[in-house]
Amino acid sequence: MPIPQLTDQPPAPRRLLRDVVYDKMFAAILDGTLQFGERLNDDQLVAWLGVSRTPVREAIAKLADQALVDIEANRYTRVVDPTxxxxxxxxxxxxxxxxxxxxxxxxxxxxxxxxxxxxxxxxxxxxxxxxxxxxxxxxxxxxxxxxxxxxxxxxxxxxxxxxxxxxxxxxxxxxxxxxxxxxxxxxxxxxxxxxxxxxxxxxxxxxxxxxxxxxxxxxxxxxxxxxxx
The missing domain is CATH 1.20.120.530 (GntR ligand-binding domain-like)
Structure with a gap:
């Protein structure tokens, strides 16, 4: 196998898993895969995204900060359903x-x-x-x-x-x-x-x-x- 040559280009920044999960969830909300008002279940998201619960919860928290997800403690987490x-x-x-x-x-x-x-x-x-x-x-x-x-x-x-x-x-x-x-x-x-x-x-x-x-x-x-x- 050829030995990779060094270049002057800086290495690509390493993305955090929570950011990758956020991008996938945002894209799914944007294209309607995750529908307005749809409840989000942690276990289902973990299985769908193939990651642990922690990056899923971190991504959901960011989506909530951006008013894309509604969270009611101990009741539900769901995609927004705007008027x-x-x-x-x-x-x-x-x-x-x-x-x-x-x-x-x-x-x-x-x-x-x-x-x-x-x-x-x-x-x-x-x-x-x-x-x-x-x-x-x-x-x-x-x-x-x-x-x-x-x-x-x-x-x-x-x-x-x-x-x-x-x-x-x-x-x-x-x-x-x-x-x-x-x-x-x-x-x-x-x-x-x-x-x-x-x-x-x-x-x-x-x-x-x-x-x-x-x-x-x-x-x-x-x-x-x-x-x-």
């Missing part, structure tokens, strides 16, 4: 946090970071122009760049606790074919232009005002019965 009003409120607050990140980050983006973000936003707008769902990994990458540029540990903590619930509640209607592409495209193009011009207040304003432009989507989600009344 339509909670869905609208979550989206509204999510955009508010995103606006704060953009206002801090956009003026501070390096040329290299800006050159990466603008094409990502252009690709997002192009997908919406074709009435196709976005590549969510592109948006995740964009926001990771924003968070790094913002340089605010407080905002990073707020984002870490808020973004997963926003992602879940925003993606579930999309997965059910309920989405309005035109306002999403217009908003993405507006944000792209603000990033290109290094205009933090303009970027923040575009993000902050977006929930007010989504009433048609909110109504369509209500009519589809995706969230309980």
């Amino acid at each position: 339509h009003d909670e869905f609208v409120d979550t989206i509204d607050i999510g955009y508010g946090v995103w606006a704060m990140v953009c206002e801090r980050a956009v003026p501070k983006l390096s040329t290299a970071a800006r050159d990466e973000v603008v094409p990502l936003l252009e690709a997002r707008a192009a997908a919406f122009a074709s009435n196709e769902p976005e590549d969510v990994t592109g948006l995740v990458r964009t926001n990771n760049i924003f968070l790094e540029a913002a340089g605010s540990p407080s905002l990073a903590r707020l984002w870490a606790n808020n973004a997963p619930r926003v992602a879940l509640l925003a993606q579930r209607p999309v997965m059910n074919g309920v989405f309005e592409f035109a306002p999403a495209r217009a908003f993405t193009e507006e944000l792209r232009d603000a990033v290109r011009d290094a205009d933090g207040p303009r970027a923040a304003e575009a993000v902050r005002l977006q929930p007010g432009r989504l009433q048609g989507w909110f109504d369509a989600v209500r009519e589809a019965g995706i969230y309980r009344s």
Whole structure:
């Protein structure tokens, strides 16, 4: 067998088992494998995930911190079952946090970071122009760049606790074919232009005002019965 050669690349960080379990559980909630309101049984999760009880409980605790799982001591642990009003409120607050990140980050983006973000936003707008769902990994990458540029540990903590619930509640209607592409495209193009011009207040304003432009989507989600009344 050839002897592996040393490289200048740093070793890949070792992931904790609880984080691996969290990712699998979050993905299962996101795609509906674990349904809204479904009770979570430790023994079943241990058997499904092939791990011990400790990382499962640690992952559940993190999901609870992010308001993705409800825990009532000595009674139940279950996936959240949001109402339509909670869905609208979550989206509204999510955009508010995103606006704060953009206002801090956009003026501070390096040329290299800006050159990466603008094409990502252009690709997002192009997908919406074709009435196709976005590549969510592109948006995740964009926001990771924003968070790094913002340089605010407080905002990073707020984002870490808020973004997963926003992602879940925003993606579930999309997965059910309920989405309005035109306002999403217009908003993405507006944000792209603000990033290109290094205009933090303009970027923040575009993000902050977006929930007010989504009433048609909110109504369509209500009519589809995706969230309980």
